[in-house]
Amino acid sequence: MKAITDSERPDFWLISDPHLIADDLHDFGARFKKMRQTSAGKDIAYQYLALRAFVRKVVRAKPASLDHYRRLDL
Secondary structure, eight states: OOOSOOOSSOOEEEEEOOOOOOGGGOOOOHHHHHHHTSGGGTTGGGHHHHHHHHHHHHHHHOOSEEEEEOOSOO
């Protein structure tokens, strides 16, 4: 098996539930506007900014691995 790093103390990052809803996946209709007013939608206006900031942090930190946690029981 090939090692992904030679580091003795590698950093492994795990992202879970990033809540990214791309603009082309919704219609900005009445239900979307209602959701945006709830606690679940308060940060929707900042998703792109937050994701860019996260990617910038990953690029700078250079973890050995970055993975996305997926619940398999849903």
